[in-house]
Amino acid sequence: MKKLLLTLILPLLIYGQEQPKVGLVLSGGGAKGFAHIGVLKELDNLGIQIDYIGGTSMGAIIGGMYASGYSPEQIERIITDIDFLSVIQDNISREDKSYFEKAFLEKTAVSLPIKNGSIGLPLGLSKGQNVLNFLTELLAPVDAVDDFSKLPIPFFCVATDTETGEEVVLEKGSLPLALRASASFPSLLNPVEVENRLLMDGGVANNFPVDRMQEKGLDIIIGVNVQGTLLKREELSSVASLLSQIVNFQMYKKSAKQVKRLDIHIHPNINEYTVVSFDKKGEIVNEGVKSVKPYLKVLKELAKRQVNKKVRKEITYKEKQFLIDRIILKGNKYYTQDYILGKLRLKEGDSVSYRDISKKVNTLTASKNFQRIDYTLKKSFKGKKLEVVVKENDIKSFLSLGVHYDLLYKTGVLLNYNQKKILSSNDEISLDVVVGDDIRYDFQYFIDNGFLLSYGVSSRFNSFETDVLFNENNLNKINVDYRDFTNRIFGQTILNKRTAFGIGLEFKNLKISSDTFLTNNEETVFDSSNYVSSFAFLNIDTYNKSMFPTKGFLVNANFKWFMWSNRDNSLNDFANGSVGFNQYSQVDALFSFAKTFWEKFTFLNSYQFGATLGEEDSEIFDYRVGGYNQNYINNFIPFYGYDISSLTDQSFLKSEFHLRYQPFKKNYISFIANYGRVAKNVFRRGELLKDTKSGYGVGYGLETIIGPIELKYTWSPDHNDKFLLFNLGFWF
Incomplete structure (x- = not known):
């Protein structure tokens, strides 16, 4: 009606207007x-x-x-x-995140601010x-x-x-x-x-x-x-x-x-x-x-009455460079103009585009030091005037939560406490406490001096139970309780938020024991010793995503020199009765990359090796190849088609080929093949491909707010065992 x-009625009103x-x-x-x-x-x-x-x-x-x-x-x-x-x-591009955040803080689903000792809620989701x-x-x-x-x-x-x-x-x-x-x-x-x-x-x-x-x-x-x-x-x-x-x-x-x-x-x-x-x-x-x-x-009828119409000129946005001839900064109290412009990597006289400005602002946002960053660009005499208004973040502490399940560590709930500016303007701590089937913690304290030498200390306790092959002459694996307590002090330099090179000292206490080795169920201790070592590392991470990356590459290279141990001779290798402690070194490296083609397909390829230099007098730090976890510690190396620690020796070579198809958003189908060799010296002349092992897998994965959810079926033509693997949540 x-x-x-x-x-x-309306046409009558319209006709009453010459140019409505x-x-x-x-x-x-x-x-x-x-x-x-x-x-x-x-x-x-x-x-x-x-x-x-x-x-x-x-x-x-x-x-x-x-x-x-x-x-x-x-x-x-x-x-x-x-x-x-x-x-x-x-969502901030991963390349804009700090090295510390990429290394230690990409494990949680929910993050809550802590102010005046109370856990609160953010003003908005974003x-x-x-x-x-x-x-x-x-x-x-x-x-x-x-x-x-x-x-x-x-x-x-x-x-x-x-x-x-x-x-x-x-x-x-x-x-x-x-x-x-x-x-x-x-x-x-x-x-x-x-x-x-x-x-x-x-x-x-x-x-x-x-x-x-x-x-x-x-x-x-x-x-x-x-x-x-x-x-x-x-x-x-x-x-x-x-x-x-x-x-x-x-x-x-x-x-x-x-x-x-x-x-x-x-x-x-x-x-x-x-x-x-x-x-x-x-x-x-x-x-x-x-x-x-x-x-x-x-x-x-209305259109007919609008006789004298303006010619509407459409606009199009084209990316073009312009000169920043003046920068005005407002709202900063604690952080200096040099700090803010340094993070923005911007100065008067620079030639930039609007897209460049957005990326630079995202870099400043990724620091999490600012609650809000508003900016305007206006025409000026020679180019444009940039006015940046910041509101500094008075919240320095956050409590984050994550959940995870895998077949090794079983169920775990992660509580992460992260705080900035504890003792200086550029330090940060991260404390992970995992409550579940296996209690763990991981503490990091880091003073970030960027390109200049930075310092840090870390402490970790990690424990799990698994079947481990200590000597291939044993017919059966042994169920062991593996406990690792590691403390480190290190110095490093960071380049472009993607590359870190450092050296340091490590103190490790390792206890490996079993209640099932002897028939009377008494505890058998294979190792309960302290180890002191020096180490060096090189890490490069350009992956665009922490889970299911589609482009970029990753390099992790490590060198460790075992300098001293108080290992008791009676606790030495139970299989071959080695005595004493000999200094030795280990070197390992991983190189992997991801490349997407035809939009839906991503190819991931990785190469990895590890080698022992010198005479290792115990199998405790042998490379243990097998399983699929991305949260392994020490010398445990994943290898599809084999169970955890199925292949052990002093060196290994491994290559992995992974084809991933994305049928629709955040859903992935994977086809995996890996090949490797484990021996005392895999680089011995003429034996590089001798006794090569292989394993294959197919899987389905989902990208969710709590992390990846994956189901994989793996096998190897080398034996009759098949494995159904499942994990839920970010790896920690």
Whole structure:
């Protein structure tokens, strides 16, 4: 009935206007706001000229892009290409993370801040840094505009003051920052500071700002409303749904009043979608297109009356270099300008692009020293002026949680405590405590001096039970309790966050015992000794992901000289009765790389070797090859097709070929082949390929928030044993 009256009455109003001015209001609604694109496509096709645009949240983002000169088709391509969930979650490129974080902190699923001794919750799931970077790059063609009424189409958006709950209309300043503020969905994105006011999502105060558009004096106002409806009694089945209902009471009540102010109310049929249906972009856009059809007649009449139409010039974003002739830094108290610009690797006179700026800001974000980094670029005399406003992070400590299961360590729950700035401005600690079938801990303290010499100490206790082959003459493996207590002090230098080279000293206490070796179940101790050694290492890690990498390479090279041990002769190798302790060395290295082709296929190849130099008088530190764990310690080496420690000797060679197929997002099918040789000296002339072992595997893996979940079936033609392997969660 309402649409019928509109069809009859609105043409009379239109004919009363020589050149009717049209305002367009786009409501907030998260992913449902993609329907705005479909509506804009239809309005463009009909020849409707929009003279003013206003919006809230996603409506502000879509409206701001259209007001800046992007066509609906361009906007659709942009939102189709971007992974919104990745942007919202502030996923930082692994290459931007510190070496310490990549080495020790990529094991947990949840991280909670600790402030004043209490564990809290973050203001939002994300700081929204990637959202601001995305908007800044996208709106680069209009970065000179700080009065939104001067955009190709005049524009405003709405945010909410977090302290007072008041509505804030944003019409001047930085357009990317204004859109970021308007779309700061509570609990999802952190609030944003604009003109000394902390702002959050405009939907809280005015999700459908038709009244603000009325104040602009437009003749015709079109509103696109993508809000849902209040839930029915039977739909209120959880605390989350009840809280959502409470929040929506006032929002929908106010929006109902706003609808009455409209001349044309377009309400797409998108009730089956939610604010986070980012994977349904195409469907939601199509619903927006369909929602215009009931109004085609009146809209065509409106288009006819708009005789003197402006020629709309579309903009395109092209990556180009520009000069930074001035840098203004605000908000820093503890961190100096030299520190911040050093992290940004930026100085006045540099030539950069918007993409470069985003990457540099992400590098600063990855330091976790800042709660927020806002920046604007404005035209200046010779190039552009960069203004960076930072809010330093007063939270230095975090408690993180992880879970894991594998067939060796069984179930484990990880509690990680991470703190910065304990004794100096550039030190950091990480303490892992694993509670489960095997109690473990891993402590790291590190003073990061970057390229200059850095220092650290570490302490580790690790224990597990497994069947170990100590001597190939034994018919059966022995179930042993393996306990390792290792302390290290080291110095290292770090290059480009990817490479670390260092030297140090190690003190190790090792106890290996069994209750099943003797028939009377008395404990048999194979080793209970202290070892002192010096070591050197080289680590290079350019993998783009810690789990299921698709590109990059990894190098781990180690040298260790066993200098001293208090090993009691009676505890020496039970099999051959060796006596005394001889100094000896071991060297090992791993090189692996990943390369993706045809988008869905990734080839991973690795080569690894280990060798003992000098006369080792015990089998305790022989290389023990077999199994599949990525959390092995000491000289345990994974090898598909063989059980843990099935192959043992003083040296080994191994190569692995891994083809991985991704049928759909975060799902992987793997085909694995590995080949190796284990002997006293695998490099003996003429024997390099002698008695080569082989193993194969197929598997399926999932990439989840708690880490990889993998199931693999492995076998070897060398024997009849088959193995079904399973692991869940990040490896620790």
